[in-house]
Every structure is written in C-alpha cells, then in structure tokens.
Amino acid sequence: ECLRSLAFHEMDARLHGIERANKDTCEWIFETTQFLNWESRVDIASHNGVMWIKGKPGAGKSTLMKRIWLRLRQEANDSILAAFFFHGRGNNPLEKSALGMLRSILYQLLDQNSQLWVAFLPIFLDKKKKHGNDIPWYFGELKSFLVSSAGNLGSNRIWLLIDALDECAIEEVQTVVAMLESLAFSAFESHIALNICLASRHYPQIRMSKADELVVEAQSEHDQDIREYVRNNIFVNDPSIEAEILRKSAHVFLWVELVVKMLNKASVDGRVKAMMQILRHVPDDLDDLYCELLTKGRNPDELRESVYMLQWVLFAKEELRPEKLYFAVLSGTDPENLGPWDQQKEQSSTIQRYITSTSRGLIELLTDVDVSSVQFIHESVRDFLLSVKGLQLLDSSLNQQQVGNSHGRLASCCYSYI
Known part of the structure; x- marks a missing residue:
C-alpha cells in the first residue's frame, strides 16, 4: 500500500519504450575512462560517484542509458538499481516532473532496501492517517527524506540512473540537479557506495561542482557505431555512401536512421544510381531534415x-x-x-x-x-x-x-x- 501510493502507471514507460541498442553498438561505453572510474569509484572525491553523459539531440544518449541499465540489471546482483527516464512527450505530468522522478526513485529504493523502508514507513502511516487512501506527496518532503536518509541506504552498492534531464520541466531542472548533487555528497560523506549516472543535452547549461562528464559525439567509438548501423541496415553496400553519411551526420544517430530509411526507399524504387545524389542534397541539420521529410514531393x-x-x-x-x-x-x-x-x-x-x-x-x-x-x-x-x-x-x-x-x-x- 505504501509503495502503491508512490507509484504511477507511466513511471517506467519511457525506459521500456526505448529499443535496445543495435547489434555491436554501445559496448564501447563500458571501456571509457569515465565509466571505469565511475564503476570502480576511482578518485571518488573528484566526482562523488556521479557520471554525466551529454550529447546533441538524437545522438543516442537514451539508448546508451538503457544499455547501461541492462548491464547493471544483469551483472550487479548484490546491488540496488533504480532508474528514471524523463519523458517530455508523455501525457502524464509526472513523467516530466521532479516529483514524478522522486516518486519513482523512492518506490524502487524502498522496494529493495529494508532499512530505508523502516525509516519511511512512519511518514506513510502519518499521511494515511490524515488523508486516507488518497495520499498527496510533495517534492520537498520526499527530497528531504531521501537526502537526510543517505546514511540509511545500507552497505549494498546503489546505482541510480536519470535520463533526459533536459526533458524535465524547464523550471525544475536546476532543482533536480541540486537535489542529486546533495544526495551524492551526503552519500559520499556517509561512506555509502552510491553511483549516479545522468544523461542530458548540452542545453540547458547546468553543471555540478563534482561530476565526471562524457560527451557522446566526442567518442570515436560512437562514430564506429554509426558505421556499423549503416552497414547492417542499408540495402546497398557502397563505401562512398557510408563515408558520406558519416561525414554529414554530425554524430547524430537519429539523423542517420532517418537518412538510411530515405536511401533504402530509393533503392526499393529502383533508384540505386541516384542514392548518392539524394544523400548530397539531404540537409545536415536535424530540423532541416524534418522539414524536408514533411514537405518534399507533397x-x-x-x-x-x-x-x-x-x-x-x-x-x-x-x-x-x-x-x-x-x-x-x-x-x-x-x-x-x-x-x-x-x-x-x-x-x-x-x-x-x-x-x-x-x-x-x-x-x-x-x-x-x-x-x-x-x-x-x-x-x-x-x-x-x-x-x-x-x-x-x-x-x-x-x-x-x-x-x-x-x-x-x-x-x-x-x-x-x-
């Protein structure tokens, strides 16, 4: 009953709505210095257990985050895993709010951590006594509980993944980042092994005083993922087309997916020789590509x-x-x-x-x-x-x-x- 009061139907909709990474892609993330230091908590005082993945819109950040979530779920058997993927396209306001994030995170932590459950139960019972079954939760009270209870998180390793911070309500982004920074610091001070991984666009420009950043488009392995995707999905194997796609993509995976679909349609229509010409005329910018898709030939x-x-x-x-x-x-x-x-x-x-x-x-x-x-x-x-x-x-x-x-x-x- 306590857990149900925190839950909402769509709280993991975005996580499960993201397709798994394409074959042979995203594995490079586990070999980066940032991930290895984050995972093993090397030089922990410099980042407080926080890794922040940043990238352009459509670069593939959410796919990377889901890949990390899958690996932790499969391999970290003795630890606690909680994740929330903000969903700007969701219809439930909780999918894109700080309160929704906290309710989801607390639901997952309470479900896996008996010490935290014991500490939270009196708060729930008091709420139930006052409000019955229709229990209102507020960001401030849940934040205060979580940050102040960092010492009650226990001896197990805790992994906390927060995706698409930029899809949180704009007026709440700074509040969320400040809360997570406080939580990371409290856990560090209490010698609790809490690892937080965030993902967002470069804008809005919000930083933590201590976090290890990884920029997706700066990784050469990300470009290799794009090559692998093109080779596995394009109908016509042409090295010059592959090279041109990579050159124009600006490291944006979503742009590549849309362009490959356009080229495959040309191939199905028998316009194989025109594919390079089509590619050269495709806009480099994602917004311009959307405009062309919607207007060309209509x-x-x-x-x-x-x-x-x-x-x-x-x-x-x-x-x-x-x-x-x-x-x-x-x-x-x-x-x-x-x-x-x-x-x-x-x-x-x-x-x-x-x-x-x-x-x-x-x-x-x-x-x-x-x-x-x-x-x-x-x-x-x-x-x-x-x-x-x-x-x-x-x-x-x-x-x-x-x-x-x-x-x-x-x-x-x-x-x-x-």
Whole structure:
C-alpha cells in the first residue's frame, strides 16, 4: 500500500519504450575512462560517484542509458538499481516532473532496501492517517527524506540512473540537479557506495561542482557505431555512401536512421544510381531534415493533412489512440466524409500505415498490452515543430500565434466531429 501510493502507471514507460541498442553498438561505453572510474569509484572525491553523459539531440544518449541499465540489471546482483527516464512527450505530468522522478526513485529504493523502508514507513502511516487512501506527496518532503536518509541506504552498492534531464520541466531542472548533487555528497560523506549516472543535452547549461562528464559525439567509438548501423541496415553496400553519411551526420544517430530509411526507399524504387545524389542534397541539420521529410514531393492537400496530424499529437492533452488520431485529422481535412467507423474498410493496420505515411515516419505507435497510442519518435520533433522552422514554415496561416491558432483549429475539428 505504501509503495502503491508512490507509484504511477507511466513511471517506467519511457525506459521500456526505448529499443535496445543495435547489434555491436554501445559496448564501447563500458571501456571509457569515465565509466571505469565511475564503476570502480576511482578518485571518488573528484566526482562523488556521479557520471554525466551529454550529447546533441538524437545522438543516442537514451539508448546508451538503457544499455547501461541492462548491464547493471544483469551483472550487479548484490546491488540496488533504480532508474528514471524523463519523458517530455508523455501525457502524464509526472513523467516530466521532479516529483514524478522522486516518486519513482523512492518506490524502487524502498522496494529493495529494508532499512530505508523502516525509516519511511512512519511518514506513510502519518499521511494515511490524515488523508486516507488518497495520499498527496510533495517534492520537498520526499527530497528531504531521501537526502537526510543517505546514511540509511545500507552497505549494498546503489546505482541510480536519470535520463533526459533536459526533458524535465524547464523550471525544475536546476532543482533536480541540486537535489542529486546533495544526495551524492551526503552519500559520499556517509561512506555509502552510491553511483549516479545522468544523461542530458548540452542545453540547458547546468553543471555540478563534482561530476565526471562524457560527451557522446566526442567518442570515436560512437562514430564506429554509426558505421556499423549503416552497414547492417542499408540495402546497398557502397563505401562512398557510408563515408558520406558519416561525414554529414554530425554524430547524430537519429539523423542517420532517418537518412538510411530515405536511401533504402530509393533503392526499393529502383533508384540505386541516384542514392548518392539524394544523400548530397539531404540537409545536415536535424530540423532541416524534418522539414524536408514533411514537405518534399507533397501536394498542398497532403501537407495540410500532415500539419493537422502533427498539431493533434503536439497539442492533445491526453494520449491519442491511432483511430482517434485518424478521425481527428479527417474531421479537419475531409469533414464531409465523416461517419461511423467502418472497420472492414478502415482496418487498424490501414490506419497505422496512414499515420506513418502522413507523418513521414515522425509519429510512432506504442503498444501497452492491448492498448495502442501515438507519439513523436523523438523529443527533437516537438522542439522542431514549436520553433520558427516548424509549424509556421509548414503552414504560413498559423503565423506567430501558432499555439493559439493551432488550438483554435483543433477546436473546430471537434465541432465538425460532433
């Protein structure tokens, strides 16, 4: 009952939603000086057991973090492992808040550490006495408990992984980093073997006074991972194409994945000789690539459908099922043909293909047991759409009031549907 009061349904959704690393990639992280020093706690006074992985958007930081989590889960049998992956695209505010992180971390630590459980139980019982089953938790009280209880974490090694700090609510990022720094220092002072691994973009520029940093794009092995990915996934084996992809990628794995898909489509269409020319014209910048994917070869009606679909995923207040998204777009682009869902003609598989095609692969489907929902493939897609290069460029009628005008448009879709 105590653990359930801290838990929330989506608290590990992002962690389990990240695909495992491609074959023969990410293993280099375990051989870096930063990881080896962090793991063995060499020169601990200089970093307090904190390693901070930084990289560009789409570089593959979350994939690296999941690989680290998998290794620790498999090999660190006598230790305690807790992880939280911030999820900026999540619909539950707790997925991207400091409070959500603390609730998830404490849930995992209490579940594995009896000393901490004994210390926390009186707090829970007092809360239950006051509030019954609907127990409110606050960041301040949970932070105070965790930091002050560092000495109760026991003799077992503790691994704490926090991914995508930049996807935490912007006004809370500094608070989270300060709390983790205090926790690391308290554990160090108490001679508790606490190892914290963080991952984030370079911006916002927040630092700890003591942490060992690893920059993903500065690692030559990361470029080798890109080469391996291209060799294993591209349909046409051409060393010159491989070299050009690596040169233009700027170490961004997501850019590489999208470009390989574009080139493979050209190969399937029989345009093998045009692949190098296509590659040379592909924008180097991830935002520019998103723009080209959405606009190139599209007629005005197709682009309009794409914009409606992107707006729905961007501004919807709750998760959208694929069929909801399909009819939401239809209510704005072709309201005359709205009617009861004919599942013989509009099968789920057909709707899924429509979403992938219309979004040009920038929206993906997630499946949780028997329930499917949609989300952007990466937080950088959301960033792009809200930038001056995004929705305003795709649809000039939105002008500088793109958020307000988008909500107005979506409201009109709702009226049409009703």
